[in-house]
Amino acid sequence: MAQKIGLIIIFLLLTSCEPEKYWGSQLEGEALLETARISGQVTNFYTAEGVSGARLKFAETETAANIYGFYYLNYILSEDELRNKPVPVTITANNYYPHSDILTLNSADLELNYVLKYGAPLILRKAFVPANLGLSALVQAEVLDYQGAESITEVIVRLYQEKPQQGYEYYPMRRLGSDNTLSANYSVNVPFSVDYKAAGFEYHQSFDLIVVDNEAFDDTVHFGINLRDPDVPLFPISD
Amino acid sequence: MKNGLWVFLSFLLLSAPLSAQLSGLVLDAKNNDPLAGANIYLAGTTIGTTTDSEGYFQLPDFRPSPGDTLVISFVGYIEKRLKLSNYRNPSTIYLTAAALQLGENIESWADRLDLARQEMPHITAEVKAAEIERYGSAEISDVFKKIPAVRLEGNDIDGRQIQIRGSNAGEVNVYLDGILINDLSAGNAADLSLIAVENIHKLEVLKGGSLPLLGSGAFGGVINIISRHEIESNMQFKSRLGSFETRSHQLSLNVPVHKNFYLSFFGQISSMKPEIEYFPSERFSEKTSAAAIETDKTNLSLNLDYFIGGHRLNARVYQYSLEYSKPGWQDVRRNLLAALVWNTRNDFTLSISQTIGRDEVDRSTVASTHYLYDYDTQRLNLRTTQKLEWRRIELNLLGDYFHDELENISRLKNLAGTSTYYRSELYDNRLAGAAVLSFTDRIDSLGNKYLKTFIGFREDLTASGYSRFTNNFGLNFDYRRGRWNHRPFFSYGKNVRFPTLIESAYAGELSIYTATDTIRQGLEPEFNSSWEVGAESEYSFRTPLIRSFSLALSLFHNQIYNKILTRPFGDALIQSQIGRNTTRGAELSAALKEIWSGLTLTASAMKLDISDKLLYDYKPESSLSLQAEYFHPAGFYLTTLYFIEGRSYAWYYDQSNTLRTTRIDGNWDVDLSAGYRFRLGGFEFNLQASGYNLFDNYSFDYYYLRKKFLQASLSVKHG
Numbered sequence: 001m002a003q004k005i006g007l008i009i010i011f012l013l014l015t016s017c018e019p020e021k022y023w024g025s026q027l028e029g030e031a032l033l034e035t036a037r038i039s040g041q042v043t044n045f046y047t048a049e050g051v052s053g054a055r056l057k058f059a060e061t062e063t064a065a066n067i068y069g070f071y072y073l074n075y076i077l078s079e080d081e082l083r084n085k086p087v088p089v090t091i092t093a094n095n096y097y098p099h100s101d102i103l104t105l106n107s108a109d110l111e112l113n114y115v116l117k118y119g120a121p122l123i124l125r126k127a128f129v130p131a132n133l134g135l136s137a138l139v140q141a142e143v144l145d146y147q148g149a150e151s152i153t154e155v156i157v158r159l160y161q162e163k164p165q166q167g168y169e170y171y172p173m174r175r176l177g178s179d180n181t182l183s184a185n186y187s188v189n190v191p192f193s194v195d196y197k198a199a200g201f202e203y204h205q206s207f208d209l210i211v212v213d214n215e216a217f218d219d220t221v222h223f224g225i226n227l228r229d230p231d232v233p234l235f236p237i238s239d
Numbered sequence: 240m241k242n243g244l245w246v247f248l249s250f251l252l253l254s255a256p257l258s259a260q261l262s263g264l265v266l267d268a269k270n271n272d273p274l275a276g277a278n279i280y281l282a283g284t285t286i287g288t289t290t291d292s293e294g295y296f297q298l299p300d301f302r303p304s305p306g307d308t309l310v311i312s313f314v315g316y317i318e319k320r321l322k323l324s325n326y327r328n329p330s331t332i333y334l335t336a337a338a339l340q341l342g343e344n345i346e347s348w349a350d351r352l353d354l355a356r357q358e359m360p361h362i363t364a365e366v367k368a369a370e371i372e373r374y375g376s377a378e379i380s381d382v383f384k385k386i387p388a389v390r391l392e393g394n395d396i397d398g399r400q401i402q403i404r405g406s407n408a409g410e411v412n413v414y415l416d417g418i419l420i421n422d423l424s425a426g427n428a429a430d431l432s433l434i435a436v437e438n439i440h441k442l443e444v445l446k447g448g449s450l451p452l453l454g455s456g457a458f459g460g461v462i463n464i465i466s467r468h469e470i471e472s473n474m475q476f477k478s479r480l481g482s483f484e485t486r487s488h489q490l491s492l493n494v495p496v497h498k499n500f501y502l503s504f505f506g507q508i509s510s511m512k513p514e515i516e517y518f519p520s521e522r523f524s525e526k527t528s529a530a531a532i533e534t535d536k537t538n539l540s541l542n543l544d545y546f547i548g549g550h551r552l553n554a555r556v557y558q559y560s561l562e563y564s565k566p567g568w569q570d571v572r573r574n575l576l577a578a579l580v581w582n583t584r585n586d587f588t589l590s591i592s593q594t595i596g597r598d599e600v601d602r603s604t605v606a607s608t609h610y611l612y613d614y615d616t617q618r619l620n621l622r623t624t625q626k627l628e629w630r631r632i633e634l635n636l637l638g639d640y641f642h643d644e645l646e647n648i649s650r651l652k653n654l655a656g657t658s659t660y661y662r663s664e665l666y667d668n669r670l671a672g673a674a675v676l677s678f679t680d681r682i683d684s685l686g687n688k689y690l691k692t693f694i695g696f697r698e699d700l701t702a703s704g705y706s707r708f709t710n711n712f713g714l715n716f717d718y719r720r721g722r723w724n725h726r727p728f729f730s731y732g733k734n735v736r737f738p739t740l741i742e743s744a745y746a747g748e749l750s751i752y753t754a755t756d757t758i759r760q761g762l763e764p765e766f767n768s769s770w771e772v773g774a775e776s777e778y779s780f781r782t783p784l785i786r787s788f789s790l791a792l793s794l795f796h797n798q799i800y801n802k803i804l805t806r807p808f809g810d811a812l813i814q815s816q817i818g819r820n821t822t823r824g825a826e827l828s829a830a831l832k833e834i835w836s837g838l839t840l841t842a843s844a845m846k847l848d849i850s851d852k853l854l855y856d857y858k859p860e861s862s863l864s865l866q867a868e869y870f871h872p873a874g875f876y877l878t879t880l881y882f883i884e885g886r887s888y889a890w891y892y893d894q895s896n897t898l899r900t901t902r903i904d905g906n907w908d909v910d911l912s913a914g915y916r917f918r919l920g921g922f923e924f925n926l927q928a929s930g931y932n933l934f935d936n937y938s939f940d941y942y943y944l945r946k947k948f949l950q951a952s953l954s955v956k957h958g
Contacts, residue, residue: 002550002581006589009579010621021666022619022642025702027743029647029663041896055605060655062605070896074610076651076660 034077034107042069042091045117046146054093054116058105077105095120095217120217121145121152123209124183127231128223130192137192140234141173142185143211149184151213158208159190168208176235185235261298261328264721265290265311268333271722271779271787277313277334282320293781331687331721354417354452354624355463357635357675359693360715360728361447362773362793362826364389368440368467373868373876375912375929377479377487377509377950379439379464380431384880384910385866386444387791387828387843392857395513395933396534396563396570398430403446404795405822405847405858406459410736413462414453416555418578418592423616423645426805427739429462433559433574435538437477437489437954438505440467446826448769448797449711449732451673451695452624452637456736458767458797466555468503468542469493473958481950484512493958499546507538513933514946534563549584569601586626594618609652617644631679639671645740665740673697675711689717693730701737705764709733722781727774736765742803745814762816763801771795773826786833797822802854806890806898820851841866852888852900859905861885874916883907908932923956 042054042065050069055062058075065071081087081104089101096116103112127140139157143149155173173186206225212218265277273294280287281301290296307323316334355363364386366374371382380391380399392408393399400408413420413429421429443463448454453461472495479487487509494502511534539558544551557576563569578592596616603609619642627634649661675695682688695711711732718725743762773793780786798821805814828843844863849855864882885905890898914927930949 002552006579006581006591009591021644023668023702025667025704027665027667027703027740029661029665029744031661033658033660035660060653061651062608062653064604068892068896070892074651074660076658 034082036075036077036105036107036110038073038075038105038110038112040071040110040112040114041065042071042093042114042116044096045115047118051093051096051116054091054096054114056114057090057092058103059087075105077107081105082107091116095219118146119213119215121211121213121219123211123219123221125234126209126221126223127234128207128225129231129233130227131189135192137190138187138233138237139171139173139190139207139209140185140187141209142183142234144183145213146182147213147215148181150181151215152184152211153214154210154212155186156210156212157188157190158210159192160206160208187235187237260300261296261309261326263296263329264331265294265296265313266331266333266722266779267316268335271333271724271777274313274316274334277311277316279309279311281323282308282310327683331719333687333719354635354637355443355445355461357626357633357677358445358450358452358454359447359675359695359711359713359730359732360691361445361450361460361730361771362775362791364444364446366442370868371436371439371442372925373870373878373912373914374880374910375878375914375927375950375952376436376910376931377481377485378432379434379436379442381910381931382436382442383444383462384864384882385841386442387864388446388824388826388845388862389444390859390862390884391934393430395432395511396532396561396565398428399432400426400428401431401462402858403444403459403462404797404824404826404845405849405855406448406457406797407855410456410458411460411462412454412457413464415464415557415576416466416578417463417580417590417622418576418594419618419620420576420594422596423618423643423740424614427456427736430574431464432536432561433538433557433576434464434466434540435489435505435507437475437491437507438466438538438540439464441465446793447730447771447795448734448767449695449713449730449771451697451709451711451732451734452635452675454734455671455673455697455699456734456765458734458736458765458769458799466540466542467491467505468501468544470495470501470544471958473956475954475956477952477954479509479950479952481511482948483514483946484510485948485950486510487952501542501544503542505538505540507536509536510534511536532563532565534561536561551580551582553580553582554578555580567603571597571599573597588622588624590620590622592618592620592622594620607654611650611652611657613646613648613650615644615646618642631681633677633679635675637671637673639669639673641669641671643667643669643740663744665744667740667743668702669699669737670701671697671699687719689715691715691717695732699735699737703743705737707735707764707766709735722779723776724779725774725776727772729770729772731770732768734767734769736767738762738764738803742805742814745805762803765802766800767797769795769797784835785831786836787831789830789832791826791828793826795822795824795826799854802851804854820849820854822850822855823848837870837872839866839868841868853890853898856889856900857887857903859884859887861905876914876916878910878912880910881907908934921957925952925954925956927952927954 042051044051051065052067054065054069056071058073061075063071063073084104086102086104089103091099091114093116095118097119099114099116122144124142124144129138131138141155143152143155145152157171157173158168160168171188171190173188176185176187206223208220208222210218210220265274267274275290275292275294277290278287279296286301288296288298303323309321309323309326311332312318313334315337317337319332319334366382366385374382376382378399380401383389383391383401388404390402391399392402401411402408403411408428409426415434420433421427445461447460448458450461471493473493475491477489489507491505496502513532537560542555544553555578559574561572575595578590580590582588598614600612601609621640623638625636644666647663648659650657650659675693677691677693680690682690693713697709700706713730715728771793775791777787777789800819801816802820803814803816824845824847826845830841832839842865846861847858849858862884866880868878870876887903888900889903890900892898910931912929914925916925928951933946933948
């Protein structure tokens with residue numbers, strides 16, 4: 001009896017679906033729409049490094065690159081695009097000049113590499129040197145702009161007060177002569193006092209360096225101040 | 240005078256067999272406990288005695304006659320009959336407990352169903368319900384940390400999987416009450432979250448790649464999860480609170496509806512907000528932490544047992560669902576498993592099981608563009624087993640039919656709307672037959688030395704055109720002397736893993752990873768040949784201060800050809816089939832059980848040598864674990880586990896998009912659990928607190944971290 005029930009159950013299970021599925025095999029899928037699998041790398045024009053987080057927009061489909069600048073996109077081609085209608089492409093990344101392109105895509109796998117130009121100024125080096133027996137400090141910075149040092153409009157030191165609620169103070173930096181057309185040296189003396197005994201040589205004050213260029217690109221870097229291991233001046237103190 | 244001496248000597252020789260004095264010891268074959276009050280007598284005579292409180296006996300002087308048979312019997316044990324002429328004085332006689340009557344105990348059925356008992360020689364480790372409960376883990380996979388040479392991988396959202404002796408998780412077959420639950424994904428690994436910890440009766444690990452009945456395609460070994468269904472009427476409720484807003488509530492019921500009909504139910508609802516950290520290529524920036532991940536889980540199971548005329552009919556259903564969302568990824572997973580098992584009294588089993596899985600994934604790297612993938616998997620399995628015994632020959636036959644089906648739909652949702660761009664309906668069917676034949680040679684007359692020879696065969700045939708015949712050979716020597724029981728063994732075998740449906744579907748997209756790779760047009764099955772030499776020894780102490788000391792050692796060698804390597808690349812999978820890998824290793828474990836009747840100490844170590852670290856990533860080259868468990872009769876218990884994992888290797892894509900391996904430093908960790916169990920009225924309470932680290936080592940490319948996890952639980956049991 002139980003044997004019969006078992007057989008009936010097997011029979012029901014087998015016949016409930018398409019029977020050929022139960023002895024045959026199918027190992028291939030079907031693409032319903034033509035797709036282009038696009039991959040590639042977005043790199044920095046000046047350094048050839050990957051652009052982390054670059055956003056790529058192919059018509060209505062968007063993706064983002066990983067930290068090495070690699071991206072991957074599965075793009076669905078419309079009827080018109082299969083008949084060579086061009087696809088607008090825009091690549092954007094923070095602090096880079098955007099790049100636009102018009103492409104005709106086909107359904108093959110594509111490797112498309114893009115190069116973006118870095119637009120913002122960059123703070124290369126900085127130094128915070130206590131001077132005048134701890135009554136003031138000299139702040140120095142070397143700033144680069146791939147569009148030429150001339151395009152840098154201002155470099156500012158934003159010094160945090162001892163207590164956060166006191167806010168901060170701004171000190172614009174003075175440009176020093178430089179031979180290099182891409183980078184320039186900046187310097188400023190800021191009032192700075194510290195009670196060495198109370199601070200026990202570890203003074204956790206901090207400052208920001210802000211660089212702005214004529215296209216309103218900027219670069220802001222936050223630095224901590226460690227008096228136990230003060231910075232060495234980057235270039236001779238001229239005055 | 241000379242003649243007189245000869246006469247005297249010949250008198251001595253002649254008289255020797257005329258009078259005999261027998262002595263010996265009678266022990267339980269399973270746990271070496273002395274059997275007090277066992278009967279020892281000569282068949283058909285009145286000469287006999289019983290054993291003392293320590294199992295010793297001494298038969299008085301008697302005159303033996305040729306052909307006398309010595310009978311040793313004890314209530315509840317299988318009677319033993321020995322030819323007196325074969326008895327070497329004094330000897331230890333082991334009696335085996337008689338099997339319980341049908342329908343008396345479900346566990347005896349579970350044991351009979353268990354193909355693990357009939358497999359090639361291997362090392363087995365098991366963890367029982369009480370131990371699991373005391374360990375205080377929220378997930379089954381954590382419990383596996385207790386077992387030597389076993390390592391867990393994965394995390395709370397992507398699923399938790401098990402590696403055995405440096406194998407990949409997909410090379411471990413996981414059975415839930417005899418049903419294979421490895422999924423049909425590319426990884427082929429079983430997600431152990433399917434079943435809740437509290438619903439387990441026993442966990443069993445069979446290590447080794449040469450297991451033709453259960454371990455087809457499992458180069459690492461086999462895991463058996465035996466779920467809890469008791470015949471006593473009881474009800475249990477449990478609530479758990481833990482870190483990361485973990486909340487979990489469970490209810491289990493065992494109801495004997497009729498003397499032949501038993502019903503059990505288990506249900507769990509749990510939620511958690513795990514904190515995970517991403518590695519760059521997942522989130523395209525420096526490691527970020529996201530606390531907003533939410534997971535919701537439900538587990539349900541229903542089991543019906545019906546006993547009639549020595550047969551058993553069992554029906555069960557398991558349901559598991561998981562929903563979670565993390566930035567850029569949403570997932571809804573549902574699994575349903577239904578099985579019908581029929582056992583006859585002459586050791587025939589037929590099981591029909593259907594596994595249905597649905598996985599809906601929503602991936603986005605940018606908020607405006609979503610890729611939606613739906614995976615529907617189905618597996619129908621028909622399995623018949625028959626055990627035949629004929630004198631000292633045992634034959635175990637297995638017939639298997641698998642129908643695997645995978646439907647995948649890929650959709651793109653962007654600013655223009657949603658469009659379906661890819662659909663696949665993959666299916667394949669597999670037939671397999673396996674036989675394990677074993678001969679037992681009793682080397683000594685008392686049956687205290689056995690040599691068991693195993694020969695195994697297996698044939699697998701798939702509708703997609705693969706066909707492979709594999710064979711296995713094993714030797715198992717069982718040697719008892721006094722309180723020692725030694726079991727040296729050897730096993731050698733071949734094993735085949737067929738490409739999964741996804742792997743076959745991606746066969747056209749093979750690419751090269753290493754210089755030694757070759758591009759193939761189609762995939763070949765993965766092929767494994769392994770050998771293992773090992774020994775398990777146990778010494779049972781006579782003193783009540785300590786029960787036993789056990790030692791297990793194994794040297795193993797696993798060679799794998801045609802290994803398929805599947806790696807995600809972007810939102811695609813790329814795949815290659817690499818030449819070979821050799822894993823060599825040694826495993827050692829020792830345990831002192833029940834010191835002062837409550838303390839158990841265990842230590843284990845493993846050393847691995849893996850030749851291809853790209854194929855076998857995340858496998859610590861060495862590991863060591865120390866465990867102490869204490870259980871006080873008054874109800875207090877404490878469990879600690881300390882383990883060290885040596886360095887391991889993982890893969891990643893470098894700046895030029897080339898796949899490379901990187902070294903990961905070793906780590907160590909401590910798990911702690913303490914609780915108190917007490918009775919109040921008709922209720923049994925169990926109050927527990929435990930702490931351990933949640934490991935997340937799903938893949939180096941995602942995230943790798945450990946998080947402190949603390950939890951407290953209270954369970955109330957009635958009945």
